[in-house]
Amino acid sequence: MTTGNLLTQPLRLPCGATLPNRIAKAAMTEGIADAQLRASERHVRLYRAWAEGGAGLLVTGNVMIDRRVLERPGNVAIDPAPPDAEAMARLRNWAKAGTSNGNHLWMQISHAGRQSPWYVTGQPLAPSAVQLKLMANYRRPRALREEEILDFIQRYARVARTAREAGFTGVQVHGAHGYLLSAFLSPVTNQRSDAWGGSLENRARFLLEAVKATRAAVGADFPVALKLNSADFQKGGFSSEECLQVVQWLNSSGVDLLEISGGTYEQPRLLGYTGDADTAVEAAQASVSSTSTQRREAYFLEYAEAIRKVAKMPLMVTGGFRSRAGMEQALQQGSVDVIGLARPLCTDADVPKRLLAGDESPLPNYEHSLKLGNGVFAPTTNVFLFKLVNLLGQQGWYYQQIARLGDGLKPALQRGVFNAFVRYLWDEYTTAWRMVRKRI
Ligand SMILES: Cc1cc2nc3c(=O)[nH]c(=O)nc-3n(C[C@H](O)[C@H](O)[C@H](O)COP(=O)(O)O)c2cc1C
Numbered sequence: 001m002t003t004g005n006l007l008t009q010p011l012r013l014p015c016g017a018t019l020p021n022r023i024a025k026a027a028m029t030e031g032i033a034d035a036q037l038r039a040s041e042r043h044v045r046l047y048r049a050w051a052e053g054g055a056g057l058l059v060t061g062n063v064m065i066d067r068r069v070l071e072r073p074g075n076v077a078i079d080p081a082p083p084d085a086e087a088m089a090r091l092r093n094w095a096k097a098g099t100s101n102g103n104h105l106w107m108q109i110s111h112a113g114r115q116s117p118w119y120v121t122g123q124p125l126a127p128s129a130v131q132l133k134l135m136a137n138y139r140r141p142r143a144l145r146e147e148e149i150l151d152f153i154q155r156y157a158r159v160a161r162t163a164r165e166a167g168f169t170g171v172q173v174h175g176a177h178g179y180l181l182s183a184f185l186s187p188v189t190n191q192r193s194d195a196w197g198g199s200l201e202n203r204a205r206f207l208l209e210a211v212k213a214t215r216a217a218v219g220a221d222f223p224v225a226l227k228l229n230s231a232d233f234q235k236g237g238f239s240s241e242e243c244l245q246v247v248q249w250l251n252s253s254g255v256d257l258l259e260i261s262g263g264t265y266e267q268p269r270l271l272g273y274t275g276d277a278d279t280a281v282e283a284a285q286a287s288v289s290s291t292s293t294q295r296r297e298a299y300f301l302e303y304a305e306a307i308r309k310v311a312k313m314p315l316m317v318t319g320g321f322r323s324r325a326g327m328e329q330a331l332q333q334g335s336v337d338v339i340g341l342a343r344p345l346c347t348d349a350d351v352p353k354r355l356l357a358g359d360e361s362p363l364p365n366y367e368h369s370l371k372l373g374n375g376v377f378a379p380t381t382n383v384f385l386f387k388l389v390n391l392l393g394q395q396g397w398y399y400q401q402i403a404r405l406g407d408g409l410k411p412a413l414q415r416g417v418f419n420a421f422v423r424y425l426w427d428e429y430t431t432a433w434r435m436v437r438k439r440i
Pocket residue numbers: 026027028029030060061062108174176177227261270271318319320321340341342343344395398399
């Protein structure tokens with residue numbers, strides 16, 4: 001039995017643009033820029049494959065506004081904005097391939113803040129000097145000066161204008177996951193006592209100003225989206241009640257699509273890790289150890305339902321959707337307008353096409369099999385090293401599938417998590433090293 005076909009319905013956005021259907025490929029960092037942080041041929045191949053896959057909307061991975069503070073090696077950075085002619089030509093090629101199926105392609109604009117590993121930044125920048133203590137991978141950040149905040153607001157705007165000029169059909173400001181804008185929202189990471197910290201109004205000022213400047217830079221007829229945490233899931237962090245208030249402020253900011261996500265590197269709920277542990281590795285392990293635990297398919301849906309009550313703009317929810325029935329039901333219930341998909345599209349770019357055709361078979365889901373020993377070594381999997389391998393190996397596994405799509409190769413589905421872990425370390429460090437050498 002097939003469920004309804006709301007997935008195939010177009011969606012007209014407040015700015016007047018129309019998404020051809022309700023499936024969006026959510027942002028996934030690609031890590032495939034060249035050593036000068038420019039888009040490459042691999043972006044062209046990757047996004048052509050995803051465009052042909054049928055999603056009405058493709059959102060790029062993090063595109064950085066600050067080349068000094070990357071989210072990971074291989075990010076595209078548009079700094080300065082606009083970039084030189086060669087970098088611009090590469091962006092145009094990327095945009096052309098990524099819109100080749102009549103779909104939208106929106107650039108996700110981002111600053112990593114304190115979540116920038118030591119091998120890609122000399123000095124992370126953050127609201128306050130609160131260090132991310134995770135696997136000894138992150139240096140203590142420096143608190144931003146007010147003039148730097150004001151400069152960054154303009155950078156979001158200039159990168160958005162560059163995206164429009166290059167042929168991207170929209171932009172998404174990244175205000176989630178503990179990166180810079182999201183870190184400003186949280187009292188844990190924002191301990192400022194000036195106009196950018198303290199009350200929620202002050203903590204949200206940077207985000208709201210960045211969105212406002214972005215809208216002003218691209219004009220009224222161009223899609224501007226925002227990815228926002230429903231909550232940080234951290235003690236004393238940005239709460240779901242605060243999220244509701246921020247959404248109300250955003251109602252008058254000209255946001256065309258609000259994507260609901262959640263969590264940070266310390267609480268990676270964005271990936272559905274539901275452990276109570278307060279470190280990412282433990283949280284990841286808690287999730288992969290409890291495969292029998294039934295959780296709601298799309299884990300931010302309940303938050304979206306609450307946000308829906310106060311939001312005036314269309315909503316997208318990303319995280320955990322793995323069945324066509326679950327997607328149709330979410331659309332049917334009216335809690336969401338666009339379904340975001342990430343991991344399933346790493347191993348099969350054509351998933352949206354099949355969903356739109358009514359195929360009810362479950363989506364690719366490797367999350368629970370990507371585990372060291374896969375249960376065989378269960379008694380020993382609480383050892384820190386095992387947890388580390390599982391977390392980075394899982395993430396690396398998806399990175400590697402994306403890179404393979406960019407190389408025009410088939411996914412390596414049989415690759416084990418330990419193999420993926422070793423390759424992950426090799427890829428990240430060698431890419432970082434190439435970048436450093438090129439910039440010297
Ligand atoms: C490999 C990978 C890279 C990701 N990179 C980004 C990113 O650059 N920006 C972002 O907002 N979210 C990023 N995410 C989070 C996804 O957009 C999405 O919120 C999350 O994977 C949950 O959706 P899913 O269950 O459909 O995978 C990434 C996720 C994965 C697996």
